[in-house]
Amino acid sequence: MSPFAAENTGAKNLGTKNPGARIVVPVALEGRGYEIHIGRHQLCEAADLIAALAPGAKAALVTDERVAALHAQAFEHCLQLSGISAVRIEIPPGEASKSYSRFITLCDSLLSAKIERNDLIIAFGGGVVGDLTGFAAAVLRRGVRFVQIPTTLLSQVDSSVGGKTGINSPHGKNLIGAFHQPVLVIADTALLDTLSEREFKAGYAEVVKYGLIDDRDFFDWCEANWSRIIAGGPERDHAVAVSCKAKAAIVARDEREEGDRALLNLGHTFAHALERLTNYDASRLVHGEAVAIGLALAFRFSQRLGLCPGQDAVRVAAHLDAVGLPSRLSQVPGGAGSADEIVTAMGQDKKVKRGVLTFILARGIGKSFIAPGVAAEEVKAFIETELAAA
């Protein structure tokens, strides 16, 4: 028996729509709590839940052109069965859609569709769709409810949970946005079957992250089960559920990132710098790949500082290597840049103040902590060693 069977509802093949087993993770936020429903073939169930949330309301289904081609008709069919007529709004796929101009177009499309305060906006896509749509929902008529239906592993385990929404400015990523919690998240893990191997693995880096933050048992389990997570068995649902639970617990403690929520940035200070230095060019490095390198670096940096046992840093990198994710700066296609360039790129991060960086470091696997006083010089010396070792 798998280690997670006890968490399933056992509600297999209920009714005529044949949904798979479903795991429900609550996000406990005073007055704004909601549920994450995880499982295979949940779209028709989702439609029923949406209909129950807003009887008689109109809905707007915001999606990108790629997701629309694969899944929109099936989902719209479910919505119709549940009595919801939804207006479909498509955006171009890719980070470029998190722009001021796309935000304006989306807001005006929602207004043209006469979406009112009591209606619902559904974000059906990956992180770009979720972040942009969530932000539009946050500010349309000063706030309309929205539902997240993430279609990538990355968005199922990270961006769809926790209410961070936003768009990019020429000054940087996610600089314009809002905390706006969804009223429901549906993580249909069967949708992930259509992801490319590269995209799936990139999302997997964020799954591993939750083990590294504070759940060594989960990391152990990931090491043993990662191929089954990719294959799409119940292990995939379990991995998504554990990730969502971990994120939900942190968000419930610290919704607006005034403390603990920063732990979710494990590996991300390095990752953001690498993304910046590769010009956010997805053909070179996608976010999850940058995070994978960042996780390995965070552990080796913690080891160098005498905080973390060397064997843990080695295990982290070995697992990323086994999965086929990068774990070293030398694996950045086209090169990551010099130590100076990397530290300068880190300096543009929101978490830097006057040459002192706030880092997430680790005393071992599952023992991460917030380190607010890391000198940029120390980081630079570490990166130089990393670059020399390559």
Added chain:
Amino acid sequence: MSPFAAENTGAKNLGTKNPGARIVVPVALEGRGYEIHIGRHQLCEAADLIAALAPGAKAALVTDERVAALHAQAFEHCLQLSGISAVRIEIPPGEASKSYSRFITLCDSLLSAKIERNDLIIAFGGGVVGDLTGFAAAVLRRGVRFVQIPTTLLSQVDSSVGGKTGINSPHGKNLIGAFHQPVLVIADTALLDTLSEREFKAGYAEVVKYGLIDDRDFFDWCEANWSRIIAGGPERDHAVAVSCKAKAAIVARDEREEGDRALLNLGHTFAHALERLTNYDASRLVHGEAVAIGLALAFRFSQRLGLCPGQDAVRVAAHLDAVGLPSRLSQVPGGAGSADEIVTAMGQDKKVKRGVLTFILARGIGKSFIAPGVAAEEVKAFIETELAAA
């Protein structure tokens, strides 16, 4: 002795900056409460309060070109005395600045000025500056604190209090925005000395509104003291303070307009229609003038429905006439349009659903209530009578 002396702090001419007497009105919102400071020559006091709110923080001072020419240097001098170096950002005056494009420009100016999450944004101007700046503050880095220093009577008694921020879309006014409470409001009533008579009186319509909603004594007092409010004596401070208190009480009960806050729309369903029909052309009709006509209409409509004594409806109109505010549709320069046009323009209001309007009606002066089921036909018949009587 004036009826309001007991409410003053008596802190006249304290220190070297010679502020006038100050009235402090608290806005009681769980975890987000703040104070409104009302009095003459409060700018240097304001700078001290701002410095205390955010020691060592940077500040951005957003203002319009007209206000800047009159008051910015004086205020910046006060900020310097308090140790705050503020970056000034000027926007063109007028409703056209509540646009998507101005919003983007403002956000990018704030980012260029390196305003961080712990810094402060100061809105120094009328309703346009406050609404636009408040919205930018709401979404910049997912929320930066902001201070309202309203410079018009209308914004001192209405828009600066309560946290409604927003911009216009081609689909309508204030359709994109956020609830984002300021951390401090400074209503320096000496700034109002520079307003034109027309602008001052337009703001006065919103003052009268608070008496009409639920404070008959205040309406009585307004009838007796309106000329002193305009002249700028302590009566002006009292009028602003009573208005802010009334609004603060309603906002504390119903921050997000799910109930009682709708009372603040007394006269506004008519007013918004008239503004729409005059194309928001300030040379024809400004918001406060439209509200004045709307207030008189709301009372005559309530009288026609048998709800309100005729003498109260007459008193409302007589007071507006005495002050020099319009109270009849015939006073709309260029004409208000036909009854059909007016009802159709009302139909575009957020508060209309399938031919049934939510109106604020009155059982008398100080006895307003929310009437959710008013038939458009009944409104149309009333407007026809009004137009025929002109």
